[in-house]
Amino acid sequence: MIIFYDIPSNLPVKAWSPSTWKTRYLLNLKGLPYRTEWVEYPDIAGLLKSFALPPTEPDDPLLPYTLPAIYDPKTKRAVAESAVIAAYLDDEYPETPAVIPKETRAFHAAFQYAFRATVQSAIAPLFLPRQLPCLTPASQPYFRCTREQMFGAKMEDICPPSKWAMQWAEIERAFGVVAGWLDGASDGRVTFLGGATSALSHADLSIAGWLLWMQFVVGKESEEWKAVERWHGGRWRNLLDVLEPYFDHSR
């Protein structure tokens, strides 16, 4: 049984991280047996080093080691970083749905760059400070310290409530850019891979992971989330609906 390393929160759905949700969705989608091992922030680097894994973000001196990671007893291999894990599972379990078909691997990397430059950079200032109180006491000091260094500001000053409306507009604009990429595809699909395959891609799971995080932090019944559900023709709500069968967080 695959061991899936995830970061705990004190939210009702313990799993919260947009990056680890990409892999949790994927394991559920592929139907592979797994169990979660919860890792607090200060323990991530030590865990990955214990597997002799290289840094997942070698160019980031602040956060060189990140989750998700998995350990697969079948091959006795540990693998970290959601796209690398997806490619590994596609290769190792070819009987399960492929989320990064080989001809899209370089395109997935370009997508990742473009998505980080648009949506992720717009989400971070509003959501990192609001995530802090949702983390466990064991992770909060580490999270605060690293993110304050990242922004060069106190958590409370990164995006105070007076700036929320402006930042929400920025997030909506960024999701609009991604909607434009999808509109360029031939039909009105909610998912990223189109045409004959019509399958779910790692890009779809990535977008969904970030949407889930937003939903967890603001609350599914909040006005903030209901506004997101109306954006761009309901496209993002539809994506989460499509992925609902893979929203298992009990394991």
Added chain:
Amino acid sequence: MIIFYDIPSNLPVKAWSPSTWKTRYLLNLKGLPYRTEWVEYPDIAGLLKSFALPPTEPDDPLLPYTLPAIYDPKTKRAVAESAVIAAYLDDEYPETPAVIPKETRAFHAAFQYAFRATVQSAIAPLFLPRQLPCLTPASQPYFRCTREQMFGAKMEDICPPSKWAMQWAEIERAFGVVAGWLDGASDGRVTFLGGATSALSHADLSIAGWLLWMQFVVGKESEEWKAVERWHGGRWRNLLDVLEPYFDHSR
């Protein structure tokens, strides 16, 4: 016979524009019969409007109408913008090689965003000023005026020779990001689409179009170009070599 609208220069290879070369490569790759009609810069907007085409860059008040464009007498349709043209030709001539397979259309749009944010924005300051004297007298004043507005600076001040080395380093760094996307693919391919298809994509033609422009402006025998050929394991030189059979500029 398809009419292909291109922008002339006074360089030995009359065709020079990175954007129109994407379509020229494509017409040659697909083996479709075409002839070039040369359009000077000040005449582009009028031409596209005469076909009742919407702006190719609706969000850019400075340059809303751009080439390439084609007119296809078979369907009596005019089509503008290289990715739109590629999708049109893929759909209309399914017996020719597809460069934007349907399942990669949204990915191509994300690639375009990421490539513009990396390589194109690094190339522009160094190459737009050096392109100016290579244009015909009919296009030079328009080109100067629009590009000086774009940068908010005189052509001669955008990137003077004292800054060339610094800008070349920036361009090499940007191509390194793209090389990283390709390295993430499973094998050491020179082209963007991998795996089972191993075909040329519109993304490959886009990269090649920009490389060609660099080569034309600095000269194929220059030290500047020879350095580019050595970057990232010779990958970019290899891409142009792969496309050499489609480098027909005589039509």
